[in-house]
Amino acid sequence: KAGVTQTPRYLIKTRGQQVTLSCSPISGHRSVSWYQQTPGQGLQFLFEYFSETQRNKGNFPGRFSGRQFSNSRSEMNVSTLELGDSALYLCASSPEGGGKTQYFGPGTRLLVL
Amino acid sequence: DQQVKQNSPSLSVQEGRISILNCDYTNSMFDYFLWYKKYPAEGPTFLISISSIKDKNEDGRFTVFLNKSAKHLSLHIVPSQPGDSAVYFCATFSNTGKLIFGQGTTLQVKP
Numbered sequence: 001k002a003g004v005t006q007t008p009r010y011l012i013k014t015r016g017q018q019v020t021l022s023c024s025p026i027s028g029h030r031s032v033s034w035y036q037q038t039p040g041q042g043l044q045f046l047f048e049y050f051s052e053t054q055r056n057k058g059n060f061p062g063r064f065s066g067r068q069f070s071n072s073r074s075e076m077n078v079s080t081l082e083l084g085d086s087a088l089y090l091c092a093s094s095p096e097g098g099g100k101t102q103y104f105g106p107g108t109r110l111l112v113l
Numbered sequence: 114d115q116q117v118k119q120n121s122p123s124l125s126v127q128e129g130r131i132s133i134l135n136c137d138y139t140n141s142m143f144d145y146f147l148w149y150k151k152y153p154a155e156g157p158t159f160l161i162s163i164s165s166i167k168d169k170n171e172d173g174r175f176t177v178f179l180n181k182s183a184k185h186l187s188l189h190i191v192p193s194q195p196g197d198s199a200v201y202f203c204a205t206f207s208n209t210g211k212l213i214f215g216q217g218t219t220l221q222v223k224p
Binding site: 004033035042043044045048055056058090091092101102103104105106107 | 147149155156157158162202211212213215216
């Protein structure tokens with residue numbers, strides 16, 4: 001089975017721009033979660049989607065949003081980028097909502113200048 | 114407020130010796146814990162997990178110990194190998210189902 005894929009792998013944006021990241025989960029997995037990893041904060045939960053519905057949300061501002069499509073692929077959008085949004089954004093999928101083991105993609109490295 | 118803490122940012126051990134990575138948590142209601150390993154430029158990969166009904170779970174060279182009274186878990190790697198050099202995260206699920214990670218411990222295994 002192919003693993004979780006994320007595109008693009010690297011991205012450079014400037015402050016004020018917006019960005020969309022994409023995640024394709026493992027085939028058959030219906031739950032997709034997004035995380036932000038920064039050196040200072042570690043891995044922080046952004047949100048989780050299951051069957052096209054947001055099931056859970058972390059403590060991030062409304063500039064961070066996401067959606068999930070009927071094929072379980074998910075996108076994450078960040079609007080009005082700030083320097084502090086520079087991070088590794090990780091997507092993880094699991095077979096069902098609340099599944100115990102999540103499988104991570106390689107991440108998208110975002111640099112905001 | 115960190116609900117899951119890994120107080121050692123780094124650990125260095127000699128090849129063949131034991132590596133012990135520690136993790137503390139604050140909420141006694143947490144009942145399932147996971148360890149992930151992360152190499153640079155890759156996403157975390159699941160390593161081993163433990164349910165609160167157990168105090169030990171073993172998988173090959175990796176053993177996780179859970180001390181519920183101390184709200185502490187540890188990952189033992191025996192024997193350590195250079196390929197084990199990575200960042201290790203402990204994680205658990207919050208009462209709302211979010212996966213909460215510790216800050217990570219960078220393990221270096223020297224040949």
